[in-house]
Amino acid sequence: MESRTILIYSDELACAEYSAAHPFKPLRAKIFMELLHRYYNLQEDHFRIMRPEPLDEEILYLFHSRPYIELLKKAGRGEFDPEMFRAGLGNDENPVFKGMFDLALTIAGGTHGGAMALVQGEADTVFDPISGLHHAKRDQASGFCYVNDVACAIADLVRKGFRVASVDIDVHHGDGVQEAFYATDRVLTISLHESAATLFPGTGFETEIGVGAGRGYNVNVPFRAGADDEVYLSAFEAVVPPLLDRFRPDIVFAEIGADSHREDHLANLNLTSNGYTRVVSRIKALSPLMLAMGGGGYNVYRTAALWAAAWSALTGMRMEDKFTGLVGGMMYGPEAKAGSIEEAPFVLQGQEKELCANEAARVVRYIRETVFPIHAI
Template identity: 40%
Template structure:
């Protein structure tokens, strides 16, 4: 392998061979859109970066996290027909439909995240990005919230069995429940999730009081945001809690879920940040650990997904995204309605009584975390 490699972009056109079906919010074309924008911005042919195509995870690799009975049911569902008791495993719902290729797609995404993890763990690169990953709701024995195999939990479990300390940061609008519960009783993994409150958004979890149990008490950290949170509140909460705890924890490897469904135009959440706030968050994450595995996540306004993850890849490579979307990209995808041709949109700031109430909730949340969690980490 050439020397001087710092980053790896994990992608394959095979990601597009599966579709969640008409009307489903999660559209895999967002992955191709992101790849096309990264290419149009000339962010792939970078001397210190590597493009790598993944292979599907094997049964042996998947069983590091998955329960055997669930894996068997998921494989049986790959033909597109519901096996017996599928609903018991969260399969066949409107969120997690049974469609042809569902197991192969899930195994390919998991394989992509495992590849990203291995490249980083081995020292071949410092940072690897798998935009197809971040399917953080699934459990070891069930599908949930558009997620069939929890690739984030899978790679963390694999790292843990080899003795690594892992910090997991989730900035998706939805709480990273599947990852939290997978490591709720260990101090080997620090899970940190900033998300819209479970009072107003699926999956209805992720409250401050969910602190972990046993050895893991104090290692599950949640920042539930009021539904009216904007850039200022999101960034303040993030910066007050997440970097100090990671610094105190001193992880061997950082795993992040970079969902962009907290954006103000996303149809599946209520919080309203800008792409600029997302970019500031990614810049901050870049400096907290030498080894970084970055995964995609939620994002249901395709225009935001492509811009956000392209900007993230640029930051990982010490580059800046262009001020405007490239003409070559718009010529191919102008039909998606990119009315704002700028790469980064204007700040999202609210005012008035809603802002005052949001600040009050945010300060109370951070105050509780300082009281309940920070002392356990010597802060």
């Protein structure tokens, strides 16, 4: 069988970090690799590993401003400039450290390289665990993101004539990607996330639907804090398949951040591996070519486990535990911290469930009434 899946990975990148205390941990990718080896009978004809290479700097300027990139370079050399504060650099969220520009460029190069491999017919699925830095703005760092690898790679594909859809299931609104393509109908941007009422970055209302030619090509599905697998899946099914069917993208960029999980300490949704893997497999089924990007996920072990569970949805490979037979409900091994890789379902009950379901139904209704007609759905 010819290899149709590419995994973007290097040990070097997985061992990088902003600082020891910073919650963004590339190390999740290394743990993910260990879980892949444990749970899948990996053979070379199943997939190939591609090392992320630094992005061609000119591609940065398809989205970012030159003065902002100059600041990033200075920061990466250890130089100080008072303008950095205005650009969101040098706070606890987006610390300044030596080598940060090269790190950002390599992460962006992984995403771009993955996208190129897809459109050049080398694969039909790519997973890049350390990517999907969807908060970075044109001239500002935000939410642990310095360079918006997603926006840069999509902008390059659009320039080459491709139709691109972005489906973002990270628990945070994909505000930087929204900003990049808010006024164009060449990119369909869909973000499902926890409501701005309770979570960073405080945007992503359903009413943000794009402007000018882009009106109707930016779609937000905010969830009330607490929403579970059922609520999430039902809104996803109502909104995403009809829009993707109609838009007919050549390639789908999927930011599959694992911070929507109920054990993530930076957010408040209640997804389990059941809902998460179901959503990833639905996106895969709807995508002619799929670039999956790791995005957020601040429970390090759980995030790696969710990505490992999603690997079967992405590749069609069967998951089994080489040490204890088929995956069951057992707790074992080094990932006992996170529990088993597959989880029991969790269903929200009572008034909270009703509030979450009603809010999701209201948002879906709004999108059906306001966005769907623009696409003649």
